[in-house]
Amino acid sequence: MRVAIIAGLMAVGLLAGCGGAEELEPMSPEEANRVVEMAVPSACTDACDQKYYQCYFGGGDPYYCNSYRAFCISQCP
Incomplete structure (x- = not known):
């Protein structure tokens, strides 16, 4: 059902x-x-x-790993 809806929306857009x-x-x-x-x-x-990969695949909390990655990237020049 979902595929039919998506296909219909794409057809209308095209x-x-x-x-x-x-x-x-x-x-x-x-x-x-x-x-x-x-x-x-x-x-x-x-x-x-x-x-991030060390945190996530090392068993860290996914929410903490994602938050720390976002903070880290925000500090990049």
């Missing part, structure tokens, strides 16, 4: 033309580099993820 490809505005090399830098995780984020 028929309405939602999400069509639009022409992109040209970006300067500085803007392109900034986009790439923001898309690639930093060393700080990797360290936070490593601490």
Whole structure:
């Protein structure tokens, strides 16, 4: 039942033309580099993820591990 509802909603969205490809505005090399830098995780984020995995798979409380990871990432530059 759920699959039929999702398929119906997707069909309506596709028929309405939602999400069509639009022409992109040209970006300067500085803007392109900034986009790439923001898309690639930093060393700080990797360290936070490593601490999260150690906490979570080491038997820590999932709520605490998730909260600590969010705090750690918020402190990254």
